Amino acid sequence: MFQISVVNRTSSIAEREMHRVVRAINRQVAEDFEPYWAFGGRLRVEGPTGASADLQQLSELRGDAILYVLDSADSNDALGYHARNLSGIPYGFVFLDLCKSLGDEWSTTLSHEALELIGDPQCNLLVQGPNPDAPDRTVYHFFEMCDAVQSQCYEIDGVSVSNFVLPHYFTAGEEAGARNDFCGTGLVSFSVNPGGYIGFFDPVLGRNQQFFAHDPKAARRFQLKTQSRSGRMVLRDTISTATTGATSGNGKATGVHAAEVPTMNASTAGSPTDPIKHVVVLMLENRSFDHMLGALRESFNHAIDGVDPSSPGTNLDAKNNVTFTQQPIAAQFVRNDFKVPHEFDNVQAQVKDGMAHFVDEYRRMSPDAPVPDGDQIMAYFKDGELSALHTLAKNFVVCDRWFSSMPGPTWPNRLFVHSGTTLGDVLMPDGAFDTVRMFFGRYGQPTLYDQLDTKNISWKIYHGGVPQSIVLNTLKARLFTSHYQGMAAFFTDCKGQADAFPSYAFIEPCYFKGVDGVENDQHSPAGIAAGEQLIADVYNAIRANQPLWESTLLIVTYDEHGGFYDHVQPPTATPPDDNTANYAFDHLGVRVPAILVSPWVGVGVDHTVYDHTSVLRYACDKWQLPHLCRRTMSGPGLNPIGNFASTISLDRPRTDTPATIAATGVVQMAAAVADVPSSFHDAQTALVSYAELVQQEQQRKTAGPQPAAAVLAARAADGAAPPPIDRRALNVERWMFSAQSTSRPPASPKEITVPADASAAPSGTSPDGSGVTPVTPVPPVTPAPAVAPKAPPAPPARRNQS
Structure with a gap:
C-alpha cells in the first residue's frame, strides 16, 4: 500500500483541521479512486522536524512519498509540485498563497497532489x-x-x-x-x-x-x-518528447518518463515571438460590471459571474423601507438630476454588509429624489441592449474580476491606469476654480509613458476633447506634442501601415458635448448610445486593417462603477506605495466591465483578479520596463495583481472574429440629448477649470496671441460672472484642438451630429478654414503656487459626481 507522509508547515492550519482533511482524502482514495484504478494509497499526518524541509534527507518521511503544506512558495528552496529527489523518493508541495491566487481550496490541491503521487510520482x-x-x-x-x-x-x-x-x-x-x-x-x-x-x-x-x-x-x-x-x-515536471510504443494498441496508459518541461505554445509578453505589437486601451466612465455585462450570465455564459435572475442582488432603502432588486430595466438615458454618488466615503458605505448600501447612499445624497429611483441604482441592461459591448463580450474574453483600483471617483482611478498611484489622494476637486487650482501641478509621479520613452517605444493618447490625463505633470508637458492627438488621428492611423501605429495607445472619450456636440464617455446622466458608437468605431477601425488587427490587443474597460450596484465584494490589494495617510489602499474598488479583444485570445471568461494597474503590469512586463508601483511587483509580502499576458494563448490568430460590430440607438439618443438642457456635473467642471489653467500656463510660455483665447471671465478685472460652463468647455476645446492641429478632428468616422446650443456655439469659419472662431483674449491670471506632491493641502470635503 503506497503511503504518503503529510507535513503541515503552515502557520494557519490547525493540526485538528489537517487530520480532518487527510481523513476525507483517505476515504476518497479508498472508496472512489482505488476501485476504478485498481491501485491506491493512504495519507498520514507527520510532525515537522527541523526548521525547514530538507529534500535530500526527507527526515519527516515515514512512508513511500511526502507532501509538504506551506504558507508560501517563497518559504522553501524546492522546485516543483511533485517530483523525485536525488534518491528517487517522490515528494510534493501545497502552497497556500498559490491556492489563493488560483481560487482553489487547499484541501482540493492536497487531494490533487496526493492522487497524482499515487498514480505516478512524476505524473508523466x-x-x-x-x-x-x-x-x-x-x-x-x-x-x-x-x-x-x-x-x-x-x-x-x-x-x-x-x-x-x-x-x-x-x-x-x-x-x-x-x-x-x-x-x-x-x-x-x-x-x-x-x-x-x-x-x-x-x-x-x-x-x-x-x-x-x-x-x-x-x-x-x-x-x-x-x-x-x-x-x-515553480514548475511541474511533464513529459515533452514522444516515445515509440508508449501505449498499447488499445490506448491504455503506460508510465513513460522524460526530463524536459513543456512551455506554452503562445509566447509570454515581451518575447521575440510575442504576437502583440500594439496595445490599445479604451477607458470609458462610471459603470459597474453587473450594470453593463451582468445579463450575459443567464443569456450567454453561466461561467460569467453576473446577475443570477433566480437569486438577484437586493438593497434596502432604509429611509422608505423599500427593497430594490436587480432587474433588467436599465435606462439608456436618465434625467440630468439623477446623479449617483461614488465619492470615496460613498463607496466605503456602499460596499459594507455585502454590497448592501448602494440605494441607501443614493437616498442619503438625494433625500428628495423619487423613491422609484432605487430601481435604476440596481438595474442592468438586457442582453443586446448594448450591442457593441455585448458583441465584444460574446466573441472575446470577459474579465469578470476586474475592479477599479480604489473605492473612489474618476481622477484617482484614472491616475492608477497611467502611473499606478494617486500619491495618497482619495478625492478629486469639485468644480470650484479655487479648489481645482489646489490640484494644479500636484501629480508629479512617473508615468508609463515616461518609461516607454526610455526605450523609444512609441505611444499616443487619443482624445475626444479635453484629455483628463493632463492632470499628470509629465503628460501636461507633452500636450502640444505629437503624443496627443484627436480621435480623427486615431482613425487615420488605423488606416496606415501597422508598423507605424503606436505600440501603446490610450483612448480618452469626450467628457462633455464641446466641439463635436456629443458626450460619449457613458458617464451618467449622459446616455449610453454615443459611447456604444465609440466602442464600435474603435473596434471596426482596428479590425479593418488586417495586419494591425493581427498584432493588436484592445482593452475595453471603465474607470469606476459610477455608483451603480455590483454584487461582488471588492478584494484586498497591495498598497501601491507608502502614501497611505488618507487611506491604506489595501482594497480595490467596485468591479467594472472589462473585455480583452484580439484575434490571439479565445472566447470565454477570465476570473483572474485585475485592476487598472494590470495594464501597467502587462506593459512593463512586455517591454521589460521598471514597475511603477508595488501592486504590480512580485516579492516577499507582495500579492501582485493579475497579468493578462496568459490569455494571449492561441498559436495562431483566429479567423472567426466579427468583421464589424454595430451600435444601436445612436439616432434616438442624439435626439434625446438634444432635447435636454445641459447640466454639468463636478467632474466636467473640474476638468474644464484645469484645462483653463493649462491654457493660461501655455500663454505665459508662448509669445504672441494664442489660436484661441483664455476664457476665465470669472477672473477678469471687472469681476463679471463667468460664462456658462458649456460655453467654457466649448471654448477650451476649440483652443486645445487648434493648438494641436490646424483642423478640428471629427468625433468618429461616422460623426454623430447633435444640434449645439446656439448661444454656446459661434458659427462661421476662421480665416484658416478650420471652423474655429477666435475669441478675444482676456488678461491671464497667475495661478496659485503648485501644491507640493508630498504635503498637499487637504481638498475641502464635497460631493461631486465624478
Whole structure:
C-alpha cells in the first residue's frame, strides 16, 4: 500500500483541521479512486522536524512519498509540485498563497497532489489518442491524473477534494453510460474541461507542443503556477518528447518518463515571438460590471459571474423601507438630476454588509429624489441592449474580476491606469476654480509613458476633447506634442501601415458635448448610445486593417462603477506605495466591465483578479520596463495583481472574429440629448477649470496671441460672472484642438451630429478654414503656487459626481 507522509508547515492550519482533511482524502482514495484504478494509497499526518524541509534527507518521511503544506512558495528552496529527489523518493508541495491566487481550496490541491503521487510520482504518462483540434490525426498526450479536470472538485465529509479522470477517458469512442471523470461532468475522451491542461506531441509536426488552446482560464492557471517567485520557477515536471510504443494498441496508459518541461505554445509578453505589437486601451466612465455585462450570465455564459435572475442582488432603502432588486430595466438615458454618488466615503458605505448600501447612499445624497429611483441604482441592461459591448463580450474574453483600483471617483482611478498611484489622494476637486487650482501641478509621479520613452517605444493618447490625463505633470508637458492627438488621428492611423501605429495607445472619450456636440464617455446622466458608437468605431477601425488587427490587443474597460450596484465584494490589494495617510489602499474598488479583444485570445471568461494597474503590469512586463508601483511587483509580502499576458494563448490568430460590430440607438439618443438642457456635473467642471489653467500656463510660455483665447471671465478685472460652463468647455476645446492641429478632428468616422446650443456655439469659419472662431483674449491670471506632491493641502470635503 503506497503511503504518503503529510507535513503541515503552515502557520494557519490547525493540526485538528489537517487530520480532518487527510481523513476525507483517505476515504476518497479508498472508496472512489482505488476501485476504478485498481491501485491506491493512504495519507498520514507527520510532525515537522527541523526548521525547514530538507529534500535530500526527507527526515519527516515515514512512508513511500511526502507532501509538504506551506504558507508560501517563497518559504522553501524546492522546485516543483511533485517530483523525485536525488534518491528517487517522490515528494510534493501545497502552497497556500498559490491556492489563493488560483481560487482553489487547499484541501482540493492536497487531494490533487496526493492522487497524482499515487498514480505516478512524476505524473508523466504518454497516451496515444486523437488530436483535439483534428480528431483524424493521432498524437501523444501528456497526461496527469487530475489535470484534465483541473479546478473541479466535490465534497467528502464537508471537505473539498479533487475530481479525477477514469480509465474510460482513454477510449477513442464514447460508450453509453460510461463516465470519463469521477464527477460525471460530461468530459469527452482525450479532452479537458475549462481550466484544465492538455499537452500533446504531434509526430506530423515534429516537436510541436500544444497547450490548452482556446482556454484562457487554463492558460491563466498555468501562468500563475509557472511565474517566477523570488527568482525561482515553480514548475511541474511533464513529459515533452514522444516515445515509440508508449501505449498499447488499445490506448491504455503506460508510465513513460522524460526530463524536459513543456512551455506554452503562445509566447509570454515581451518575447521575440510575442504576437502583440500594439496595445490599445479604451477607458470609458462610471459603470459597474453587473450594470453593463451582468445579463450575459443567464443569456450567454453561466461561467460569467453576473446577475443570477433566480437569486438577484437586493438593497434596502432604509429611509422608505423599500427593497430594490436587480432587474433588467436599465435606462439608456436618465434625467440630468439623477446623479449617483461614488465619492470615496460613498463607496466605503456602499460596499459594507455585502454590497448592501448602494440605494441607501443614493437616498442619503438625494433625500428628495423619487423613491422609484432605487430601481435604476440596481438595474442592468438586457442582453443586446448594448450591442457593441455585448458583441465584444460574446466573441472575446470577459474579465469578470476586474475592479477599479480604489473605492473612489474618476481622477484617482484614472491616475492608477497611467502611473499606478494617486500619491495618497482619495478625492478629486469639485468644480470650484479655487479648489481645482489646489490640484494644479500636484501629480508629479512617473508615468508609463515616461518609461516607454526610455526605450523609444512609441505611444499616443487619443482624445475626444479635453484629455483628463493632463492632470499628470509629465503628460501636461507633452500636450502640444505629437503624443496627443484627436480621435480623427486615431482613425487615420488605423488606416496606415501597422508598423507605424503606436505600440501603446490610450483612448480618452469626450467628457462633455464641446466641439463635436456629443458626450460619449457613458458617464451618467449622459446616455449610453454615443459611447456604444465609440466602442464600435474603435473596434471596426482596428479590425479593418488586417495586419494591425493581427498584432493588436484592445482593452475595453471603465474607470469606476459610477455608483451603480455590483454584487461582488471588492478584494484586498497591495498598497501601491507608502502614501497611505488618507487611506491604506489595501482594497480595490467596485468591479467594472472589462473585455480583452484580439484575434490571439479565445472566447470565454477570465476570473483572474485585475485592476487598472494590470495594464501597467502587462506593459512593463512586455517591454521589460521598471514597475511603477508595488501592486504590480512580485516579492516577499507582495500579492501582485493579475497579468493578462496568459490569455494571449492561441498559436495562431483566429479567423472567426466579427468583421464589424454595430451600435444601436445612436439616432434616438442624439435626439434625446438634444432635447435636454445641459447640466454639468463636478467632474466636467473640474476638468474644464484645469484645462483653463493649462491654457493660461501655455500663454505665459508662448509669445504672441494664442489660436484661441483664455476664457476665465470669472477672473477678469471687472469681476463679471463667468460664462456658462458649456460655453467654457466649448471654448477650451476649440483652443486645445487648434493648438494641436490646424483642423478640428471629427468625433468618429461616422460623426454623430447633435444640434449645439446656439448661444454656446459661434458659427462661421476662421480665416484658416478650420471652423474655429477666435475669441478675444482676456488678461491671464497667475495661478496659485503648485501644491507640493508630498504635503498637499487637504481638498475641502464635497460631493461631486465624478
